[in-house]
Amino acid sequence: MSKSMVKEKSASKSEKCEANSLRLWVPMSHPTPNTTDYVSEPYRDLNTGFGILNDHGLEVKIFAKNLLNNTTIIREPAIAALTEAYTLPPRNIGIEAKQKFQIVPTVLLRSLSAMVVALALSISAAADPALLKVTGSIKGPDGGWDYVSIDTVTHRLYVARGYGVMAVDLANDKVTPVLIKGNHVHGVLPVPGGALVSTNDDSSTVTLFKAVDGSLLASFPTGRKPDAIAYDGKTGLVAVMNSKDGTVSLIDPVKQIDVGRITVGGTLEFAEGDGQGQIFVNVKDRNELAVLDIASRKVVARYKLPQCASPTGLALDSQARIALTTCDNAKAVALSTEDGHVIGTLPIGEGPDAVILDAKNKRFLVPCGGNGVLTVIAEKPDGTLTVEGTIPTAKGARTGAIDPATGKVYLPTADFEARKPGEWQGAIVPGSFRILVLSANDPSSSVRSNVRSQRVEAHLE
Secondary structure, eight states: OOGGGEEEOOOOGGGGGGTTOEEEEEESOOOOTTSOOSOSSSEEETTTSSEEEETTEEEEEOOEEOTTTOOEEOOHHHHHHHHHHHTSOOBSOSTTOEEEEOOOSEEEEESHHHHHHHHHHHHHHHHOGGGSEEEEEEEOOSSOEEEEEEETTTTEEEEEETTEEEEEETTTTEEEEEEEEOSSEEEEEEETTTEEEEEETTTTEEEEEETTTOOEEEEEEOSSSEEEEEEETTTTEEEEEETTTTEEEEEETTTTEEEEEEEOOSOEEEEEEOSSSEEEEEEGGGTEEEEEETTTTEEEEEEEOTTOSSEEEEEEETTTTEEEEEETTTEEEEEETTTOOEEEEEEOOSSBOOOEEETTTTEEEEEETTTTEEEEEEEOTTSOEEEEEEEEOOTTOOOOEEOTTTOOEEEEEOOBOOOOTTOSSOOBOTTOOEEEEEEOOOTHHHHHHHHHTOOEEEEOO
């Protein structure tokens, strides 16, 4: 590093804390299509952008900007690579990641300025949500659809269709158009023991059947218009949201019996269990999130969803204790699952109907069928959330699921004709139903090699 790229503070006694401070400056000469300009002038103080050297240690902050929404983003693979380059453990990995290193009179870092810029660009590539993109599609029969689920044991995708349940073998994308027939199916969910549960809106029933061949095990009457399904791992019970009468039917899939109902009230939408005996459900007409204790068959909490109109989709990150609800007014509201306090309200696309938890990458994916985008909401280390970006999908793609084994995201959709007066949406164009497949390349290996390959010296004066 040349002396022109290092500026030193004066060493007056009154500035003892910064007497030996050195501030790094990096020239802006490395633009890329995936990042914004790091500086608007020839040089920029890295204390506000990238890093700072001082007498207590070298603190490196790496930032990358997303062009879509100008948010600061960072990912662990690049930070791990930086750790290996310095052979020291990381600290505070995450957004605004920091790593501190012991300072000696000469720091042998092999061109620190070049390394910082190169690593920042690598991080931008690793973190850019646009890397998750539509890479293919799976055709299916014409007709409507609703919720989607994935069985991680059989590695199959299930789609609730108007005529029944459709299955896809994710190993080869082979489609079983009708695994079992149904009556305007809204939800389908795998449960332990090799069974599936589906809801039938038109007949107000729930169906329990074998996943392997779709053979019927049992059928139960429910409340009016059963919709979403949730499973409680603690009690082993299935909870069916009866959207029109505000009740929840409880089914024991092992004993194959109806074990009771819980009265919630209101219009019930999507629900999800925390695995610890509680199920969270959106109450659409009350703009609230209700919490059910399954063992006691009671509603134990009701949390208001401020700035949320007609909550629909929902996902829980039980580890982070976050519930994220999507709303019809293009907003998502995050609440604490512990006490219901609002963590944040975020802008999303139009027409959401589901939230997909990408647990591996600590983020929520919100398919928005109104304007055909997938909003990516990332969890920050401090417990807050930020919109990381939006990914083009297709209009109509409003529900979906993620395969945790591959990271692929599946979003059913179709093309629609123009709406006629009084219609919610136009008729589906024949032959247009498909499941979009979104994939992401893993750039961690290239990031790691890029960091390892760079060496230069930076001297302290």
